[in-house]
Amino acid sequence: MVGWLAARSRAWAFASNDGARLHSLPNYHGWYVAMWAFVPAVIFALIWNAVSPNLVMQAVLSDPAAAKLPAFGIGRDSALAEAMAVASGHAQGVFNPLARELVEPARNAMQFYSIIGLVVTVIIGFAAGVFAFTRLRPDFTARTRVERGVMLGLLVASLVAILTTFGIVASLLFETIRFFGMVNPIDFLFGTQWSPNPMGDPAFTNSEDYGALPLFWGTIYIGAIIAMIVAIPLGLMSAVYLTQYANPTFRKWMKPILEILAGVPTVVYGYFAALTVAPFIRDVARSVGIASASSESAIAAGLVMGVMIIPFVSSMADDSIAAVPSAMRDGSLAMGATKSETIRKVLIPAALPGIVAGVMLAISRAIGETMIVVMAAGAAANLTGNPFESMTTVTYQIVAMLTGEGSFDHPATLSAFALGMVLFVVTLALNFVALRVVKRYREAYE
Amino acid sequence: MNNPELEGQVAGFSDAGPAKISANKVSVFYGEKKAIDEVSIDIHTKYVTAFIGPSGCGKSTFLRTLNRMNDTIPSARVDGEILLDGEDIYRSRMDVVQLRARVGMVFQKPNPFPKSIYDNIAYGPKIHGLAESKSELDGIVEQSLQRAGLWEEVKDRLSDSGTALSGGQQQRLCIARAIAVDPEVILMDEPCSALDPIATARIEELIDELRGRYAIVIVTHSMQQAARVSQRTAFFHLGNLVEYGRTSDIFTNPREERTKDYITGRYG
Numbered sequence: 001m002v003g004w005l006a007a008r009s010r011a012w013a014f015a016s017n018d019g020a021r022l023h024s025l026p027n028y029h030g031w032y033v034a035m036w037a038f039v040p041a042v043i044f045a046l047i048w049n050a051v052s053p054n055l056v057m058q059a060v061l062s063d064p065a066a067a068k069l070p071a072f073g074i075g076r077d078s079a080l081a082e083a084m085a086v087a088s089g090h091a092q093g094v095f096n097p098l099a100r101e102l103v104e105p106a107r108n109a110m111q112f113y114s115i116i117g118l119v120v121t122v123i124i125g126f127a128a129g130v131f132a133f134t135r136l137r138p139d140f141t142a143r144t145r146v147e148r149g150v151m152l153g154l155l156v157a158s159l160v161a162i163l164t165t166f167g168i169v170a171s172l173l174f175e176t177i178r179f180f181g182m183v184n185p186i187d188f189l190f191g192t193q194w195s196p197n198p199m200g201d202p203a204f205t206n207s208e209d210y211g212a213l214p215l216f217w218g219t220i221y222i223g224a225i226i227a228m229i230v231a232i233p234l235g236l237m238s239a240v241y242l243t244q245y246a247n248p249t250f251r252k253w254m255k256p257i258l259e260i261l262a263g264v265p266t267v268v269y270g271y272f273a274a275l276t277v278a279p280f281i282r283d284v285a286r287s288v289g290i291a292s293a294s295s296e297s298a299i300a301a302g303l304v305m306g307v308m309i310i311p312f313v314s315s316m317a318d319d320s321i322a323a324v325p326s327a328m329r330d331g332s333l334a335m336g337a338t339k340s341e342t343i344r345k346v347l348i349p350a351a352l353p354g355i356v357a358g359v360m361l362a363i364s365r366a367i368g369e370t371m372i373v374v375m376a377a378g379a380a381a382n383l384t385g386n387p388f389e390s391m392t393t394v395t396y397q398i399v400a401m402l403t404g405e406g407s408f409d410h411p412a413t414l415s416a417f418a419l420g421m422v423l424f425v426v427t428l429a430l431n432f433v434a435l436r437v438v439k440r441y442r443e444a445y446e
Numbered sequence: 447m448n449n450p451e452l453e454g455q456v457a458g459f460s461d462a463g464p465a466k467i468s469a470n471k472v473s474v475f476y477g478e479k480k481a482i483d484e485v486s487i488d489i490h491t492k493y494v495t496a497f498i499g500p501s502g503c504g505k506s507t508f509l510r511t512l513n514r515m516n517d518t519i520p521s522a523r524v525d526g527e528i529l530l531d532g533e534d535i536y537r538s539r540m541d542v543v544q545l546r547a548r549v550g551m552v553f554q555k556p557n558p559f560p561k562s563i564y565d566n567i568a569y570g571p572k573i574h575g576l577a578e579s580k581s582e583l584d585g586i587v588e589q590s591l592q593r594a595g596l597w598e599e600v601k602d603r604l605s606d607s608g609t610a611l612s613g614g615q616q617q618r619l620c621i622a623r624a625i626a627v628d629p630e631v632i633l634m635d636e637p638c639s640a641l642d643p644i645a646t647a648r649i650e651e652l653i654d655e656l657r658g659r660y661a662i663v664i665v666t667h668s669m670q671q672a673a674r675v676s677q678r679t680a681f682f683h684l685g686n687l688v689e690y691g692r693t694s695d696i697f698t699n700p701r702e703e704r705t706k707d708y709i710t711g712r713y714g
């Protein structure tokens with residue numbers, strides 16, 4: 001603020017005293033100095049916030065009272081954490097006597113380092129501002145520099161999402177490698193027996209208990225087979241109706257409504273699947289003599305997931321059918337083809353690449369879906385083709401393993417990362433191929 | 447006006463025989479706007495009839511009423527009667543599928559389906575059930591491509607995509623597709639406007655070869671093209687049929703002042 005005002009008035013002074021032509025408007029000089037005063041200081045403050053807890057921790061550990069702590073293990077960690085929490089004011093009472101003695105040094109260290117941080121931040125901000133201020137000249141290209149600064153800011157913003165993705169992949173990869181250090185990848189990918197025991201001793205991990213094939217099968221059966229049997233025909237038909245038959249007013253209302261379906265939280269679909277569809281299917285199946293029908297069935301989860309996916313398929317199919325040049329349709333109609341012949345034999349074949357891409361995106365969405373299968377599909381890892389049996393999916397097991405009782409470095413917990421990695425790779429591949437197809441298809445008609 | 451022979455004599459075509467298509471006081475509306483105003487015209491088999499006129503004069507609109515392609519535009523409405531062999535195409539029991547099998551159409555921009563060359567031609571015969579067997583269908587495809595003068599160029603690659611052909615070849619493919627269902631009338635809506643001069647010349651030759659078998663109606667912006675390919679010319683202006691007669695008469699000795707102005711390039 002101060003820098004901005006000072007610099008702007010100085011720029012005004014240049015303009016009035018020397019009568020020189022300023023390269024940039026005074027405002028830009030102001031922004032330039034403000035940027036210098038603000039950005040480096042903020043960057044330092046962020047780095048300091050990340051570093052200072054470690055410094056505090058070191059200070060606490062060097063305190064004589066810390067020598068009484070157990071050498072390692074859960075007791076030491078909890079005592080330290082408790083001391084820190086009390087020192088920073090997040091917690092009040094101290095239960096652990098070891099922690100009590102550490103509160104005072106921790107509080108002192110925290111104060112010390114936060115004052116240092118504040119002082120250094122102010123100094124950096126001031127110094128950088130002064131540095132920028134001294135550079136101001138009438139012919140100084142402040143405008144170009146401010147624009148460049150704005151561009152850099154936007155670049156950083158756009159990199160956040162990408163860098164986060166890389167971070168996710170890296171952490172997945174790291175834990176996956178740890179998991180494969182304990183479990184043979186071949187057993188994991190092709191084994192048919194899934195019965196990890198989170199309470200078992202990690203030293204006696206049996207690779208054969210980590211056969212994820214039933215999970216992959218359950219995922220594909222529910223997400224890519226049952227759900228798609230529902231979603232592809234219904235989505236396609238609704239797209240055809242909306243683009244070819246519906247009158248414009250109806251289409252104007254119907255399309256957004258269909259797209260709202262895609263925004264319904266999946267938990268809600270999960271309720272519906274678990275409380276309404278699954279019991280209904282079980283009763284129907286029993287009444288026609290399928291005794292094995294369970295109340296948590298693959299078909300219930302798949303059907304509801306299919307309904308959830310309909311808007312994806314229909315909106316992609318809608319777009320690609322609408323993108324077929326109307327000359328195609330006219331050409332077919334002029335041959336004496338009926339409307340439905342035209343749709344079946346010309347429009348859908350011409351729109352097929354876009355439709356296929358939409359289906360692939362829908363599949364990748366369906367196999368990553370968690371809530372519906374958690375609520376409706378069950379936990380039993382069955383390798384079966386019977387849709388009335390309980391089945392489990394990759395996503396379900398990720399949730400189960402990560403929220404289970406196993407400690408963090410137990411192979412059962414780590415298996416969640418390996419499963420996540422497989423899921424990530426598969427959906428990434430599906431999305432990649434689908435987007436390529438869509439792109440090629442767009443080029444074909446432009 | 448209901449007597450086709452009398453109408454023929456009025457226009458001076460006593461040699462032409464009964465009209466294939468006879469339009470009687472046809473008006474076309476787009477919503478409130480009148481695009482065609484009471485046009486009456488007879489079109490004969492074995493002649494090429496050209497519709498000329500400045501842009502927006504309604505010639506394409508009128509052409510599209512002849513096979514009811516205006517039906518695809520919701521706001522369009524047609525008054526008057528259009529007789530195909532004496533049968534009213536808008537009010538008789540003939541439905542639009544049968545009509546379009548008898549009155550084929552070729553569009554301004556070549557619009558082959560994104561299918562193989564073979565399937566492009568076989569499309570019409572299949573939907574109208576014209577072929578009983580595969581060999582019969584093969585015969586129709588070959589004959590249509592031969593009539594459209596495309597057979598020699600594509601006979602070795604019938605399974606290639608129709609969209610991979612050059613513009614002129616695509617347009618001949620569309621003509622072949624139209625004649626594959628053995629229509630009686632072929633409507634062409636500026637069939638050469640998207641083509642280069644060589645491809646245009648090839649299409650014009652083809653139109654001349656085809657006229658012995660069909661009634662051909664062609665909308666064109668090019669007066670030279672109308673003069674080269676047609677025997678009958680109709681001049682449209684502002685939704686009215688201004689003059690209709692032998693092409694040679696229209697171009698050398700027009701009766702109407704407006705026709706003369708247009709032909710000599712005074713406007714348009």
